[in-house]
Amino acid sequence: MRTTSILAGSFALLAAAFSGVASADDAAIAATAAAAAPSALEPDSYFKGQTGGTFGKSVTSVLLPKSKRVAVAGFRVVFINYSAVSAQVRASYMPGRDTSGAKASMNVALEGVDAATFQAITDKAYAEFLAQLAAAGREVVPASELASFHAEVEPSPQPYEKEVTGAKGIAFAPTGMPLFFTYADMGWTDKTPFNQKSYRLLAPLSEKLQAIVIAPLIVVDFANMTSSGNRSGLMARDAEVGASLGMSVKTFNTPMVRAEESKMGLTTKGEDASVSLQQGITSDLAFGTMELIEETDNASTKKVFDVIGGFMGVANGGGAARKKSSNAAKTDPAAYSAAALDVLGRSTGTFAAWFQKYPAP
Numbered sequence: 001m002r003t004t005s006i007l008a009g010s011f012a013l014l015a016a017a018f019s020g021v022a023s024a025d026d027a028a029i030a031a032t033a034a035a036a037a038p039s040a041l042e043p044d045s046y047f048k049g050q051t052g053g054t055f056g057k058s059v060t061s062v063l064l065p066k067s068k069r070v071a072v073a074g075f076r077v078v079f080i081n082y083s084a085v086s087a088q089v090r091a092s093y094m095p096g097r098d099t100s101g102a103k104a105s106m107n108v109a110l111e112g113v114d115a116a117t118f119q120a121i122t123d124k125a126y127a128e129f130l131a132q133l134a135a136a137g138r139e140v141v142p143a144s145e146l147a148s149f150h151a152e153v154e155p156s157p158q159p160y161e162k163e164v165t166g167a168k169g170i171a172f173a174p175t176g177m178p179l180f181f182t183y184a185d186m187g188w189t190d191k192t193p194f195n196q197k198s199y200r201l202l203a204p205l206s207e208k209l210q211a212i213v214i215a216p217l218i219v220v221d222f223a224n225m226t227s228s229g230n231r232s233g234l235m236a237r238d239a240e241v242g243a244s245l246g247m248s249v250k251t252f253n254t255p256m257v258r259a260e261e262s263k264m265g266l267t268t269k270g271e272d273a274s275v276s277l278q279q280g281i282t283s284d285l286a287f288g289t290m291e292l293i294e295e296t297d298n299a300s301t302k303k304v305f306d307v308i309g310g311f312m313g314v315a316n317g318g319g320a321a322r323k324k325s326s327n328a329a330k331t332d333p334a335a336y337s338a339a340a341l342d343v344l345g346r347s348t349g350t351f352a353a354w355f356q357k358y359p360a361p
Helices: 002-018 024-035 115-135 143-152 199-209 299-311 333-357
Strands: 047-051 069-072 076-090 092-094 097-099 102-111 160-164 167-172 212-214 217-227 230-232 241-263 266-277 288-297 321-331
Touching (some): 047 333, 069 199, 076 241, 102 217, 115 167, 115 333, 143 199, 199 266, 241 288, 241 333, 321 333
Parallel strands (some): 076 217
Antiparallel strands (some): 047 266, 076 102, 212 241, 217 241
16 A cells, blocks of 8 residues: 555665664664554545635645645654543432542653653654655655744744643654744644734745645654543442553644745635644554552542441531542653654654645646
8 A cells, every 4th residue: 555655665764764873772763663664544534634714625635736845844743741630420419329429530650751862753753754755755845945934933942841631741843943833733832823923934935935834743642541531420430540551643733835825924825724633543562661659549438437427317428539549651762762753653654645645746
């Protein structure tokens, strides 16, 4: 399949590029990634995108086939390093059945990976992505032609840390490229809807380069968190949470702009679209172990007070059951890097396969 050829070829390029480096860790990572070349993924099953407006059209019909040139204006990778999840059963009472409620929470912190490792992964993933786009038959705009654009965007500090809905992450851009966000980078952005400067530079860039402009934002997660959710005591008695280690990309968003003409930062002739990942992409590579650091559980104490409350004619004498655990995902730079590069390669490779499936003349 086409996707297979893109991914296998680009992993071979990555391994070849690392073959002459001095670092034994880099060589080991490259060999592991090349040996685990990902299976083919159908890009239409994973990525969707459409132009703006009420009657927006799919990028596969109106954008991807329109230009052979592709400019990667930005490449932002967020590495999740802390995840938390909770569940709750709300107290309820009916004749013959009463519950005092229950709460459970769990958090997992990543240990053993430093900022230098995240930066190295970002640099390698970016180089791999450019190789994948080239293997997909596209002309990739060289970085030198993006210098004026990068000089104008509003950069965020690196490393950039952010907390979003129970997760904490740290973001990086490739070495030599500014880390920037736009108001459209849902959740991770440090910009408000009124701050559109960086976004409005994309259309003029596309017009100048006569290229499709993209700027992927990719979130790499190390843990799979599960929760029984927020439920009524009439339906459930236990609040359940869980976590397991597994490298995945569940968020991959990018603007996609092809402007023949632009005015005041807006595309006046051409297409302006947004693309997002529709289902998670995972790696099968193991990279660490999860260890319990601290746990609290008042279940036994609650039962004693429930009995006392029963003797006294007071329902739910012990209050809500509460369980909480703190955990550490322990890994090392080489193992983490191999798994992260694997899942990043699968994700960017599947995205690049979209460009090959809908070629430009």
